[in-house]
Amino acid sequence: MLVHSRGARWAVWAVFLVLFVPLFALPLLVVLGASFATHWSGVLPSGPNTANYRAATRGEALQALTTSLLTATTASLLALTVGTWAALAGAALKKRYRRLMDALFVLPVAVPSVVVGLSVLVAFSKPPMLLNGTRWIVILAHTVLVTAFAHQSVSAAITRLDPAYEQAAASLGARPARVLLRVRLPLLLPSLTAAAGLCFALSMGELSATMMLYPPDWTPLPVLIYAATDRGALFTGSAVAVVLMAATLLVLFAVSRVRTRASYR
Amino acid sequence: MGIRFDSVTVAYDGNVVLDSLDLTVEPGEVMALLGPSGSGKTTALRAVAGFVRPVSGRVLLGGRDVTDLPPYQRGIGMVVQSYALFPHMRVDENVAFGLKTRRAGKTETRQRVAEALELTGMAAYARRHPRELSGGQQQRVAIARALAIRPDVLLLDEPLSALDARLRSGMLAELARLHRELPDMSMLYVTHDQVEALTLADRIAVMDAARLQQCGTPRELYRSPKNEFTASFVGGANVLPVTVGCGGVGFAGTELKVDTGNAVAGARATLCVRPHVIGLGQGPNQLTGVVREIQWRGATHRLYVEVDGHSVMADVRELKDPPALGDPVSLHFAAEDAVLLPAGAGHE
Numbered sequence: 230m231l232v233h234s235r236g237a238r239w240a241v242w243a244v245f246l247v248l249f250v251p252l253f254a255l256p257l258l259v260v261l262g263a264s265f266a267t268h269w270s271g272v273l274p275s276g277p278n279t280a281n282y283r284a285a286t287r288g289e290a291l292q293a294l295t296t297s298l299l300t301a302t303t304a305s306l307l308a309l310t311v312g313t314w315a316a317l318a319g320a321a322l323k324k325r326y327r328r329l330m331d332a333l334f335v336l337p338v339a340v341p342s343v344v345v346g347l348s349v350l351v352a353f354s355k356p357p358m359l360l361n362g363t364r365w366i367v368i369l370a371h372t373v374l375v376t377a378f379a380h381q382s383v384s385a386a387i388t389r390l391d392p393a394y395e396q397a398a399a400s401l402g403a404r405p406a407r408v409l410l411r412v413r414l415p416l417l418l419p420s421l422t423a424a425a426g427l428c429f430a431l432s433m434g435e436l437s438a439t440m441m442l443y444p445p446d447w448t449p450l451p452v453l454i455y456a457a458t459d460r461g462a463l464f465t466g467s468a469v470a471v472v473l474m475a476a477t478l479l480v481l482f483a484v485s486r487v488r489t490r491a492s493y494r
Numbered sequence: 495m496g497i498r499f500d501s502v503t504v505a506y507d508g509n510v511v512l513d514s515l516d517l518t519v520e521p522g523e524v525m526a527l528l529g530p531s532g533s534g535k536t537t538a539l540r541a542v543a544g545f546v547r548p549v550s551g552r553v554l555l556g557g558r559d560v561t562d563l564p565p566y567q568r569g570i571g572m573v574v575q576s577y578a579l580f581p582h583m584r585v586d587e588n589v590a591f592g593l594k595t596r597r598a599g600k601t602e603t604r605q606r607v608a609e610a611l612e613l614t615g616m617a618a619y620a621r622r623h624p625r626e627l628s629g630g631q632q633q634r635v636a637i638a639r640a641l642a643i644r645p646d647v648l649l650l651d652e653p654l655s656a657l658d659a660r661l662r663s664g665m666l667a668e669l670a671r672l673h674r675e676l677p678d679m680s681m682l683y684v685t686h687d688q689v690e691a692l693t694l695a696d697r698i699a700v701m702d703a704a705r706l707q708q709c710g711t712p713r714e715l716y717r718s719p720k721n722e723f724t725a726s727f728v729g730g731a732n733v734l735p736v737t738v739g740c741g742g743v744g745f746a747g748t749e750l751k752v753d754t755g756n757a758v759a760g761a762r763a764t765l766c767v768r769p770h771v772i773g774l775g776q777g778p779n780q781l782t783g784v785v786r787e788i789q790w791r792g793a794t795h796r797l798y799v800e801v802d803g804h805s806v807m808a809d810v811r812e813l814k815d816p817p818a819l820g821d822p823v824s825l826h827f828a829a830e831d832a833v834l835l836p837a838g839a840g841h842e
Contacts, residue, residue, distance in 0.1 A: 391576065391578065393574050393576050393578035394578050394580065396543070396545055396565065396572070396574075396578070397572065397574070397578040397580075397636075397639075398580075398591065399544075399545075399564070399565040399566045400543055400544075400565055400566075400568070400570055400571070400572040400640075400649075401566075401591050401592030401595060401639070401640075401643060402566050402567075402569065402592055402595040402596055402643065403566055403591070403592075403595045404566050404595075405566075407595060411591070412580060415580075415582045416580075416581070416582065418582075
């Protein structure tokens with residue numbers, strides 16, 4: 230929106246701040262404040278110290294952070310592979326079948342994640358597909374949940390990709406596999422990294438399906454935060470939440486660096 | 495290597511976009527496919543490249559049936575309007591792409607890349623990325639990339655359409671020079687611009703409504719069009735509905751003396767007269783009308799004259815004292831400058 234007068238521009242900023250600060254910034258600031266506190270009975274938290282963080286970066290919490298990072302990385306790589314593969318295959322289909330496939334891939338998002346968790350739990354609790362009680366059932370559920378996003382963003386990028394590139398490559402003698410590796414995937418790289426970042430962030434924060442599935446030796450961070458707040462340790466929970474937030478943002482920042490290098494236009 | 499279209503028909507969902515095209519491009523020849531958008535010219539080119547499958551008919555390259563071959567086995571060079579340079583590769587990597595897929599050796603690749611860039615005058619830009627180049631430079635790189643694999647056939651799909659007018663005439667001269675330097679390479683050149691076709695092509699195939707209208711040398715098309723479409727699309731001729739008489743034709747109540755050939759007296763026919771052969775003032779084959787529109791084009795004036803309800807275009811040398819709108823004027827043309835077509839003359 231183009232706003233010309235100075236007064237109107239200030240007004241737009243004011244509206245933005247009124248909407249943005251209470252909705253998005255304040256809750257995060259409150260968590261940040263609470264993470265350093267021991268009491269919060271007045272307007273502001275009191276008894277500032279870093280004991281919460283000492284607890285949040287060692288032992289159980291550190292273990293959970295590693296678990297979350299490993300789960301999110303594995304799930305988003307798997308989702309990216311499956312989603313990209315499906316999107317590439319879907320692009321070659323006729324429109325009617327492509328729509329059907331798109332709809333199938335959106336299912337895990339459309340269905341509440343509790344239901345996804347439950348169905349994964351029921352499906353993989355008996356031999357020969359016995360994953361219940363292992364870390365793989367958590368990773369599997371996360372993969373199922375985030376594949377939809379990977380598929381969606383990659384297939385959107387494929388539709389935007391000018392077919393002239395692959396045709397030029399084919400006319401230069403490149404077989405389909407070479408066209409894919411040397412031309413299409415490199416051109417899709419910016420959207421692939423964007424999709425990877427999205428999947429990673431979603432997996433890092435996943436709680437509802439994870440709650441139904443996690444084995445005792447594979448507790449991701451969100452479960453730990455939930456457990457901490459559930460037993461009343463609000464300030465420790467906040468510190469763990471800040472650690473979760475920082476770790477996620479750090480990874481997203483690294484991914485976006487790769488992205489800038491990969492975008493050509 | 496020559497190209498042959500043998501009754502090639504292409505349809506999308508039952509919609510015929512190319513209707514049994516028969517056309518032969520001789521080895522070393524430059525053939526232009528000229529027509530408006532939707533005429534099927536690009537489809538014909540894509541059928542040669544292998545990007546569309548004909549529903550019937552065959553495409554032959556150098557006598558070999560390639561109808562069922564995938565694009566990557568056809569060994570054809572192709573240049574498109576959008577250049578389609580790979581943005582993630584440098585200029586030299588773009589040009590080397592086709593050589594690497596052919597597993598050419600390192601020295602050979604380097605040598606041929608240098609050669610192709612030299613040929614298109616882009617040697618100084620080898621290490622740049624496509625986004626750092628202007629449109630004209632990108633098109634040169636695209637041509638170099640297509641030439642590096644030393645194709646026997648080069649397909650050009652509206653290669654100059656994205657360039658501005660000045661660059662376009664420069665590139666046209668470049669393409670003509672390229673063809674002189676690579677005389678064995680056949681070129682199929684798709685364009686909607688008659689100037690490009692007339693300048694560059696040995697022969698022109700005029701297309702309209704999915705069909706070939708006429709194929710011949712530029713001079714043939716210009717001097718003796720076989721139907722109204724060719725006459726008006728190539729050179730923008732006036733097409734006037736006339737009735738054949740004895741030793742002439744009747745138009746708007748006037749008797750015009752033109753060669754009627756073997757047309758039967760009394761038949762309806764179409765008279766094609768190019769605007770630049772029409773003169774202003776008294777003369778043989780005179781028409782009188784009223785000036786409806788006048789355009790100054792530098793060296794010439796174009797007059798739109800209404801003669802008995804028909805608009806007649808005339809290009810005359812720049813007038814010192816041009817007529818005003820609504821003025822009555824006389825036009826005339828020499829008998830040998832007009833071509834008479836039987837009414838409803840169809841395609842070839």
